Amino acid sequence: MSCILNIETATPVCSVAVSSNGKIVFERENTEGPSHASLLGVFVADAMAEVRALGLTLDSVSVSCGPGSYTGLRIGVSEAKGLCYGLGIPMIAIKTPLVLTQKVIETEELEANTLLCPMIDARRMEVYAALYDKELKVVRDIAADIVESDSYAEYLSNSKVLFFGNGADKCDDCITDSNARFVKGMYPSARYMVRLSEEAYAAKQFVDSAYFEPFYLKDFVATTPKKNIF
Structure with missing residues (x-):
């Protein structure tokens, strides 16, 4: 109780x-x-x-x-x-980032083997980000990242990655890998x-x-x- x-x-x-x-x-x-x-x-x-x-x-x-x-x-x-x-x-x-990821798990339809990447906006192309699987197990813990075109390439090469949060809203033009997915307006x-x-x-x-x-x-x-x- x-x-x-x-x-x-x-x-x-x-x-x-x-x-x-x-x-x-x-x-x-x-x-x-x-x-x-x-x-x-x-x-x-x-x-x-x-x-x-x-x-x-x-x-x-x-x-x-x-x-x-x-x-x-x-x-x-x-x-x-x-x-x-x-x-x-x-x-x-x-x-x-865990709160953001829990929201995505509860509200979005997720494909198999998709990694979840919540992003908190910092400044310019800088974010706090982490990667979890659909059971909220940590794939990569929270880190301070400068987002570039090859950011998260090691994860995108093996699976689809769903990016979300106010940091992700500014990254979809930069991360163009075919395995990258974005959910807009997630808070x-x-x-x-x-x-x-x-x-x-x-x-x-x-x-x-x-x-x-x-x-x-x-x-x-x-x-x-x-x-x-x-």
Whole structure:
């Protein structure tokens, strides 16, 4: 039995979702941002009111921890820390590329042997990217990449790769391999944190809310060849 508040603010989209035993019982999302400073507190207050109205007790807060926007992550993680400290409950941190990938798994029809490559925009042709299979197993962990025409060639030579996220939106003219596929307009959302946070809660994969820091884009250093940051 678990009731988890999920917070996603790593991109200009602000979203909150409450899950009870894996089922979403409350959700708010705004795609017109960035407006996290004015909206997140309201969304969380409404979420907590719904938790009380349903007779539930919040067991944990899960936050999307980047890489992503410095301001968005700071607001989201600060809110999560405050809630966890005030309520005396554990905090879960979910990497933003995993949230993006979970959304693709739940919403897109995927061909066999397709690799999934979430991309978080940084600047110019720089992105944070990772590669997963359809079971969310890590093929290549999160790295800071400068995208060029031959980027990800070692993966594209053996399988189809689906690129998505706000970083991928600027790369389709650069990556032209016949095995490359792109999904436009894909952004992370709190509702797609639910499965990930439920699994983390069951496994007691918590972070120290007093000292945890998200992964900020301000620390971005891209190299060629790729440089892992995790």
